[in-house]
Amino acid sequence: xxxxSSNMLYIAFGLYLLSTICFAVSITGKKFKNKTGEERNKxxxxxxxxxxxxxxxxxxxxxxxxxxxxxxxxxxxxxxxAALGIAMALAFVILYPIYKNNYLGLFTMPVVMxxxxxxxxxxxxxxxxxxxxxxxxxxxxVITTVIGQGILAIGFAAGLLYLVRMVDFTKKDKKVKGVEFxxxxxxxxxxxxxxxGGFQAAGYEAEFxxxxxxxxxxxxxxxxxxxxxxxxGELISEQGFDPPILMPEFIVSEDVNTILWSxxxxxxxxxxxxxxxxxPVGGALQPLVRNVNPQTVDEISYRAIAIGFPIFTLGGLIxxxxxxxxxxxxxxxxxxxxxxxxxxxxxxxAYLHLRLSRGWQGERSAWLCVxxxxxxxxxxxxxxxxxxxxxxxx
Amino acid sequence: xxxxxxxxxxxxxxxxxLCESCGKPLKEEDKKVANMRYEGVARRSQTYSSSIVDKxxxxxxxxxxxxxxxxxxxxxxxxxxxxxxxxxxxxxENATEYYAQEYGIAGQLYYDLGFHNLYSSWWYMLLIxxxxxxxxxxxxxxxxxxxxxxxxxxxxxHAAFMRKQRLYGESDTDDSSDEDFxxxxxxxxxxxxxxxxxxxxxxxxxxxFSRWGxxxxxxxxxxxxxxxxxxxxxxxxxxxxxxxxxGEREVIAGTGGEYFIENHEFIVDFYDDDAGELFQxxxxxxxxxxxxxxxxxxxxxRQPDDASIGGESDLEHVEDHEIRVNDPFQIDSIxxxxxxxxxxxxxxxxFGLEDEEGEMVGDVxxxxxxxxxxxxxxxxxxxxxxxxxxFPNFYIDDNGEPTTLNRVPDNPRIIFEVFPPxxxxxxxxxxxxxxxxxxxxxxxxxxxxxxxxxxxxxxxTGLTIRRDHTLPIIITGxxxxxxxxxxxxxxxxxRIWLQRKDGRWLIAGHANKNWHALKKDIASVTEGTSLPExxxxxxxxxxPQKDE
Ligand code: HEM
Numbered sequence: 001x002x003x004x005s006s007n008m009l010y011i012a013f014g015l016y017l018l019s020t021i022c023f024a025v026s027i028t029g030k031k032f033k034n035k036t037g038e039e040r041n042k043x044x045x046x047x048x049x050x051x052x053x054x055x056x057x058x059x060x061x062x063x064x065x066x067x068x069x070x071x072x073x074x075x076x077x078x079x080x081x082a083a084l085g086i087a088m089a090l091a092f093v094i095l096y097p098i099y100k101n102n103y104l105g106l107f108t109m110p111v112v113m114x115x116x117x118x119x120x121x122x123x124x125x126x127x128x129x130x131x132x133x134x135x136x137x138x139x140x141x142v143i144t145t146v147i148g149q150g151i152l153a154i155g156f157a158a159g160l161l162y163l164v165r166m167v168d169f170t171k172k173d174k175k176v177k178g179v180e181f182x183x184x185x186x187x188x189x190x191x192x193x194x195x196x197g198g199f200q201a202a203g204y205e206a207e208f209x210x211x212x213x214x215x216x217x218x219x220x221x222x223x224x225x226x227x228x229x230x231x232x233g234e235l236i237s238e239q240g241f242d243p244p245i246l247m248p249e250f251i252v253s254e255d256v257n258t259i260l261w262s263x264x265x266x267x268x269x270x271x272x273x274x275x276x277x278x279x280p281v282g283g284a285l286q287p288l289v290r291n292v293n294p295q296t297v298d299e300i301s302y303r304a305i306a307i308g309f310p311i312f313t314l315g316g317l318i319x320x321x322x323x324x325x326x327x328x329x330x331x332x333x334x335x336x337x338x339x340x341x342x343x344x345x346x347x348x349x350a351y352l353h354l355r356l357s358r359g360w361q362g363e364r365s366a367w368l369c370v371x372x373x374x375x376x377x378x379x380x381x382x383x384x385x386x387x388x389x390x391x392x393x394x
Numbered sequence: 395x396x397x398x399x400x401x402x403x404x405x406x407x408x409x410x411x412l413c414e415s416c417g418k419p420l421k422e423e424d425k426k427v428a429n430m431r432y433e434g435v436a437r438r439s440q441t442y443s444s445s446i447v448d449k450x451x452x453x454x455x456x457x458x459x460x461x462x463x464x465x466x467x468x469x470x471x472x473x474x475x476x477x478x479x480x481x482x483x484x485x486x487e488n489a490t491e492y493y494a495q496e497y498g499i500a501g502q503l504y505y506d507l508g509f510h511n512l513y514s515s516w517w518y519m520l521l522i523x524x525x526x527x528x529x530x531x532x533x534x535x536x537x538x539x540x541x542x543x544x545x546x547x548x549x550x551x552h553a554a555f556m557r558k559q560r561l562y563g564e565s566d567t568d569d570s571s572d573e574d575f576x577x578x579x580x581x582x583x584x585x586x587x588x589x590x591x592x593x594x595x596x597x598x599x600x601x602x603f604s605r606w607g608x609x610x611x612x613x614x615x616x617x618x619x620x621x622x623x624x625x626x627x628x629x630x631x632x633x634x635x636x637x638x639x640x641g642e643r644e645v646i647a648g649t650g651g652e653y654f655i656e657n658h659e660f661i662v663d664f665y666d667d668d669a670g671e672l673f674q675x676x677x678x679x680x681x682x683x684x685x686x687x688x689x690x691x692x693x694x695x696r697q698p699d700d701a702s703i704g705g706e707s708d709l710e711h712v713e714d715h716e717i718r719v720n721d722p723f724q725i726d727s728i729x730x731x732x733x734x735x736x737x738x739x740x741x742x743x744x745f746g747l748e749d750e751e752g753e754m755v756g757d758v759x760x761x762x763x764x765x766x767x768x769x770x771x772x773x774x775x776x777x778x779x780x781x782x783x784x785f786p787n788f789y790i791d792d793n794g795e796p797t798t799l800n801r802v803p804d805n806p807r808i809i810f811e812v813f814p815p816x817x818x819x820x821x822x823x824x825x826x827x828x829x830x831x832x833x834x835x836x837x838x839x840x841x842x843x844x845x846x847x848x849x850x851x852x853x854x855t856g857l858t859i860r861r862d863h864t865l866p867i868i869i870t871g872x873x874x875x876x877x878x879x880x881x882x883x884x885x886x887x888x889r890i891w892l893q894r895k896d897g898r899w900l901i902a903g904h905a906n907k908n909w910h911a912l913k914k915d916i917a918s919v920t921e922g923t924s925l926p927e928x929x930x931x932x933x934x935x936x937x938p939q940k941d942e
Binding site for chain 2 (some may be wrong): 002012027058068069083098099123124125127128129130131132134137153293295296299302303307309310314325326327328329330331333334335336339340342343346347349350353354356357358383
């Protein structure tokens with residue numbers, strides 16, 4: 001059963017890819033075969049149907065895994081992050097029929113794939129639940145939150161689409177740099193997945209003996225070749241080599257090593273893209289989205305956030321408070337994760353109020369959508385893995 | 395301040411921008427589309443600005459100010475997560491030193507700025523108060539005018555009003571027919587629009603109640619904030635910790651001595667090999683065993699009303715409960731939560747007595763309950779042993795005096811006075827020795843040695859006793875907030891005005907958001923009629939940037 005659930009996710013991943021391709025064809029196809037309007041329409045339909053199928057398989061993955069492990073598959077980094085990708089796809093599948101915007105598909109599906117691929121870099125095996133998580137509120141709270149965040153993430157995809165459509169890439173100003181930074185982040189994530197996934201598949205492991213922050217001897221295993229080593233580290237495995245630089249004891253050298261690999265890999269990929277395209281990546285995408293109506297995309301992003309905000313609030317704050325009251329005796333305790341959920345809430349509240357005033361529609365609003373999504377990812381990754389609080393189970 | 399009289403005859407309050415009744419712009423503006431926010435009615439904040447009260451009112455009613463408050467709250471909240479708050483630093487650590495020690499200069503600065511207790515700092519409280527005030531004033535400022543405007547609006551609007559709507563269409567021939575009019579009306583009704591007619595003009599409206607969503611959600615937020623504030627009033631909030639040893643009973647704080655809790659057994663379970671193959675990989679990855687359950691098997695006892703004070707003997711048994719994480723014991727308004735435990739706390743020491751030759755003295759065997767030691771042990775062979783002093787958690791204080799940190803037997807030391815048969819406990823002084831774990835010192839001339847023969851331990855459960863009378867208010871506020879949020883987000887106020895002027899159609903539409911749905915509605919109700927397709931005047935106003 002467990003294995004079968006994993007296979008479902010693989011199939012879903014393939015379908016997300018297929019859907020991306022279909023949406024790409026539905027857009028670029030116009031240019032090449034102007035007369036065959038009929039066929040063009042079909043590839044968009046096919047893209048949507050594939051996306052629906054992908055979501056179906058994704059849900060099958062969740063259901064089977066739920067049955068296999070005995071609890072909702074939203075309890076560690078892999079499961080939660082994958083659920084976020086799936087929720088984003090689900091939100092797209094629901095929103096697409098309203099606006100029938102193929103460009104949105106072209107921007108959403110790759111992000112969904114990237115999130116799921118990123119998720120699978122975390123340990124994917126089944127994990128038992130510690131007592132604090134043994135509650136039906138686990139799924140009520142987490143699933144509601146993740147659906148809310150998935151819908152908010154559509155706001156990001158539409159915002160990015162807006163920016164790629166509207167920013168003037170012939171200039172070299174802050175806006176272009178901003179869009180290029182988003183592109184770089186996406187590319188660096190691709191690099192991270194490629195590098196970590198590759199070495200994982202190859203079974204790479206370099207082990208070091210080192211002195212940890214408590215000044216004790218310890219060992220640490222690297223799954224990537226060591227660009228930087230641990231404090232007073234000495235290689236003790238066959239694989240690997242002596243790294244050129246050693247880190248001081250208070251830094252988790254393995255994480256620094258992984259980040260270094262991702263950033264370097266991202267830079268290489270990004271530079272390659274720049275060389276091949278000979279212009280900013282956003283600028284290269286712009287001709288593709290020339291026919292996008294900016295008003296429509298702006299409205300899609302606004303609607304996505306207006307729809308996602310109440311759901312996120314319900315799951316991420318209200319249900320969270322109910323559960324915290326039951327499990328931790330208080331509904332609110334200023335734990336970092338709680339605070340960052342509040343910050344996300346306040347941020348989107350500010351966004352909604354800004355939308356009431358003129359001058360905050362369109363481009364500025366698109367930037368806000370991007371920042372909002374950055375907050376969600378920050379809360380998921382940085383707060384979970386770096387700022388340890390009560391929530392850090394993974 | 396004078397009322398403004400419109401050409402339709404309606405008297406509008408000073409400051410009105412679009413006539414409340416017919417909608418004719420009362421002030422000239424060169425924008426193509428009218429600002430429909432609050433229907434162009436005057437708000438108090440736009441009308442008065444002379445006195446201090448007015449100034450304060452205007453300040454807090456401004457959305458700009460509201461957004462600033464939200465952003466300031468957001469930024470300052472994030473500062474509090476850079477380093478842990480004081481309540482999350484390891485127990486026993488002193489904040490004065492901890493931050494500097496762990497995080498260096500940045501940590502010291504964090505501490506000095508008071509960020510280690512950021513969320514209860516006066517300025518954070520002030521920000522929350524400002525948010526509350528702003529919510530109240532901004533809502534009051536808009537509620538009445540909006541109510542008036544929505545109530546008073548006439549079906550027939552001035553042509554200038556129509557033309558200034560974002561969605562506007564005008565036919566260029568004068569062949570409008572009653573038949574088309576009826577068709578549109580029927581289609582609108584089918585789409586559940588509320589249709590009103592006047593002199594052959596039509597106003598179709600839908601989802602007006604969603605306009606009240608923001609006000610409902612703001613009221614919910616205010617109630618929520620009030621609930622949060624009430625916590626600081628005495629009696630509203632109880633937060634106590636109680637440690638109960640297995641087999642023992644403790645009074646439950648906050649019940650006036652009425653209720654007692656007994657811990658029959660404290661249990662910790664682990665995921666082990668039986669947990670199934672599925673979890674094996676994860677369990678091996680974790681180097682420590684993974685806990686599956688914390689549980690206290692507890693009983694609740696009640697002091698009967700007529701019982702003598704302090705007598706625990708005649709407690710009535712009320713109820714049993716297995717207290718687990720996520721499953722507290724509910725007693726009236728009080729809840730007992732499983733939050734902590736201590737395994738293998740020292741419980742009893744057993745002792746024997748050794749004479750000068752190192753032989754055990756027969757019959758002298760006794761056990762000391764470390765939580766409730768007896769003072770005196772007498773034996774049949776004439777020996778007597780007295781406990782002179784008992785330090786459950788021994789340490790030497792700053793003055794060099796032996797003392798105890800607390801009543802928890804973490805490091806027990808006992809000073810015994812041994813009276814062999816030839817000494818008389820009441821008159822003579824006996825042999826003094828201090829005994830503890832790995833400690834056995836004689837304090838005067840002793841010929842006997844006390845030997846620890848056994849030590850017994852026990853598990854202790856840590857429960858939190860919680861009563862929170864603010865919860866009903868918080869829940870009410872939260873629920874109202876959610877209702878308002880949904881009301882304002884999932885429904886939208888849409889209006890369509892239809893007029894015939896000299897045989898020509900005028901059609902205008904306004905939505906407070908979700909224009910897409912309104913456009914689709916208009917397209918579908920005008921289908922198959924001679925009505926013009928309204929254009930989105932914003933599409934042409936903001937000329938999109940050119941490609942390449
Ligand atoms: C965290 C606090 C707040 C939350 C969660 C909140 C929430 C909301 C929401 C969801 C809306 C509806 C927006 C929309 O329909 O797109 C709204 C509208 C509004 N809010 Fe707030 N709000 C907050 C604080 C404030 C403050 C401090 C002010 C003070 C100026 C304010 C003034 C307004 C106004 C004037 C509206 C528009 C009302 C209307 O459309 O008639 N809000 N608020």
